[in-house]
Amino acid sequence: MMRTVVLLFMTLLIVSPARTQTAGPDSSHWAGPFVNETLVYEAKFGFITLGSGMMHTAGVDTIRGTPTLHTIFVLKGGGFIYRLHYRMDSWIGLDDFASRRFEQDSYEGGNEYHRIYDIFPDSGFYVQEGVDSIMPAAEDPLDDYAFFYFARTLDLVPGDTLEFNNYFRPDRNPVVLEVLKKDTLDLPAGRFPTVVTHPVIQGRGILAEGKEARMWITDDERRLMVQLKVKFSFATITLRLKSIEDEPPPDMLMRPGQEAGN
Numbered sequence: 299m300m301r302t303v304v305l306l307f308m309t310l311l312i313v314s315p316a317r318t319q320t321a322g323p324d325s326s327h328w329a330g331p332f333v334n335e336t337l338v339y340e341a342k343f344g345f346i347t348l349g350s351g352m353m354h355t356a357g358v359d360t361i362r363g364t365p366t367l368h369t370i371f372v373l374k375g376g377g378f379i380y381r382l383h384y385r386m387d388s389w390i391g392l393d394d395f396a397s398r399r400f401e402q403d404s405y406e407g408g409n410e411y412h413r414i415y416d417i418f419p420d421s422g423f424y425v426q427e428g429v430d431s432i433m434p435a436a437e438d439p440l441d442d443y444a445f446f447y448f449a450r451t452l453d454l455v456p457g458d459t460l461e462f463n464n465y466f467r468p469d470r471n472p473v474v475l476e477v478l479k480k481d482t483l484d485l486p487a488g489r490f491p492t493v494v495t496h497p498v499i500q501g502r503g504i505l506a507e508g509k510e511a512r513m514w515i516t517d518d519e520r521r522l523m524v525q526l527k528v529k530f531s532f533a534t535i536t537l538r539l540k541s542i543e544d545e546p547p548p549d550m551l552m553r554p555g556q557e558a559g560n
Contacts, residue, residue: 332367332447333357336546337522339537340486341375349375349382351537352550353446353523361389361398362418371443372550373528375535382406382530383554388443394419395448397466400441405554406530412554415441417466424466439466442499449475449513450521454493456480470500483514483525487539490524491517510534 332355339351356368366389373384387401396419403412414427417439424435440448445465452460454477461472476496483490492514499505514525524539 332369332450334544336543337524337539338541338543338547338550339526340540341373342536342538343375343533348533348535349373350540350547350550351526352546354546354550358392359389364398365392366390366398367392369443369447370546370551371446373535373537374550382535385553386441386443388441390440390444390447391419394438395440395444397439397441397444400443400466402442403554410554415466417441434468435466436464436468436471438464440464441466442501442505445473445497445499445505446513446523449495449497450515450523454495454515456493465499467501474498478512480517481514483538485524485539487524487541490514490522490539492524493517 334357335353335355337353339353340347341349341351351374352370352372354370354372356370359366359368369388369390371384371386373382375382383403383405385401385403387399388397389399390397397417398419399417400415401413404410415424416427417424417435419435419437419439422435422437423432424439425432440462452475456477456479458477460475460477462475463471463473465471465473474497476498478494478496481492481494483492493516495513495515497505497511497513505511510527510529512525512527513523516522516524522539522542526537528535528537
């Protein structure tokens with residue numbers, strides 16, 4: 299018997315005030331608003347433009363026979379002395395909103411790493427490329443970037459704190475999403491009513507606790523991520539929505555290390 303949407307997505311605790319989250323995205327059409335979506339950002343440090351970012355859905359792909367939505371996140375910035383190039387790729391099941399593959403590429407201040415995880419939700423384990431071990435995975439697993447899309451499907455009420463135990467690496471649960479307040483932003487792409495959230499995933503990713511991330515999601519049916527603020531070792535970078543495009547800028551699809559000088 300098929301599990302309900304609730305069991306597919308989360309074990310949920312909500313406080314201040316108490317509220318029950320009864321449903322996540324309808325798995326039959328959750329990806330619809332995200333297909334062919336390309337959000338382009340300017341990366342700012344105060345009033346200084348340091349680079350650019352992108353949140354892009356590359357289309358429907360197949361991982362081990364399962365239809366998935368391939369999503370890509372890119373952040374590029376810095377200057378002559380210090381440069382940052384960060385990319386995440388996530389493949390999310392269309393039928394169950396569970397991660398099947400997750401790739402992380404990072405170049406920051408001369409340090410770089412590349413990680414690939416293959417996740418097997420039906421079997422309850424994941425493997426990391428280059429690591430000779432099989433690790434248990436959380437039930438209905440989501441990776442770092444899949445949580446960006448998951449957050450966009452939730453009913454976000456200021457004052458609530460949501461906890462989820464389905465980050466694919468069980469030792470790094472729970473994932474916490476604080477819903478802070480409503481805010482209206484004037485951005486290069488326009489004026490947007492938003493809900494401000496504070497997501498935290500334990501570990502070293504872009505939503506790690508030390509990054510002090512803030513995510514602004516539009517308070518409308520589109521649920522666009524129009525602003526993201528993240529603390530790095532050299533600066534706090536704010537991604538501000540610049541435009542919504544039909545195609546990604548070609549240079550944004552390059553992986554860290556592919557550009558001359560990396």
